Amino acid sequence: MPTYITTDESGRITASADWPFQGSVLCPCDVVRYPNGALYRADALPPVYGNPGTSEQQIDGECPDGWVVMHGLRPAEDGKxxxxxxxxxxxxxxxxxxxxxxxxxxxxxxxxxxxxxxYRNTVQTAAFSALEFATFAKAGLFDEWKAGETYAAGYRLAHKGVVYEVVQEVTAHEHQAPDAEGMLAVYRPLSNTEGEDPAGTAEDPVPFIYGMDVKTGLYYSYGGKLYLAKADMPACVWTPDTAGLWQWEEVQA
Structure with a gap:
């Protein structure tokens, strides 16, 4: 099949096609595209240089010091x-x-x-039980809370063995640790130090954590006593022994 080409002032091929196009001439031989992207006449192929002991090759130009002239291009068809x-x-x-x-x-x-x-990406985004979060904390999958660091909303970290999720972006201060009073608007606890995942029955109550989500109908332990939650209390700040609070009912063991 005939090949038509155009060349620049140095004689290098700039374009080729199987049909005549503007400014082209008929090439008397095949045209080959080399790995460097350049086009060459099959009867005037450029030298190929190789760096002995390596897979490095250079097409055309001056031979670098220590390199040798190769018999052809480095094979690439078999992927070896x-x-x-x-x-x-x-x-x-x-x-x-x-x-x-x-x-x-x-x-x-x-x-x-x-x-x-x-692992770290998964524990930052997926939902887990309190027991699972506590296990992950023991495995060191969460960064420890550190004063001076800035934490984005949704970021999960550990402090004194408890996993917390950042509710709103915050720059941590020494006197405003996740377990400090008044910090529930910033840090929401996801686990407890015991790493328990109880059933929430009277026989297997949930250890109450300040700021945890309380579910109606479940039993919670606090201060050595047993309590029944009478209402859902998200991010609960009312301890079960709070006087006059109908949402908690003490249960006699």
């Missing part, structure tokens, strides 16, 4: 790694035992990094 030899040949690279060991180590480290990132 080829390295340049001093005689100008490309050979398939055979990894050394040290290279294999280094690759295995890097793969294991990469898997550990990715797994840790997935």
């Amino acid at each position: 790694e080829y390295v340049a030899q001093q005689d100008g040949a490309w050979i398939i690279h055979t990894p050394t035992p040290e290279e294999i060991a280094a690759e295995v180590k890097a793969q294991a480290e990469s898997a550990a990094i990715i797994t840790a990132r997935l």
Whole structure:
């Protein structure tokens, strides 16, 4: 099939097609596109240089110091790694035992990094029970609350073994820790220090945490006593022993 080309002042091919186009001339041979994107006449291919012992190659230009002229382009069709030899040949690279060991180590480290990132991302977004959050805290999957840090809304962190979710963006201050009085508008507790996930029955009550979501009909323990929640109390700041509060009912064991 005939090939038509255009060239620049240096004679380099700038465009080619199987049909005549403006400014083109008929090329007497095939046109080849090299990996560097340039077009060359098949009867005037450029030199290829290789860096011995590596897969590096350079097309055209001056030969870099220490490199050699190769017999052709580095093979790329089979997806294998080829390295340049001093005689100008490309050979398939055979990894050394040290290279294999280094690759295995890097793969294991990469898997550990990715797994840790997935864990941390998951515990920041998914829903879990109080027991699960407490377990994650013990595993070190949450950053410890630190004065001076700025936390975005929705961020989850740990403080004194309890997991909290930031309700609104805040810059942490030493005297305004998550468990400090009046901080429920900023930090919402998601777990307790015991790491329990009780049924909420009279026999297995939920340990009350200041600021936790209280569910009607469940039993809670507080101060060594048993209480029944008579209403839903989101982010509850009323302890079960609060006098005159109908939402809590003390139950005699």
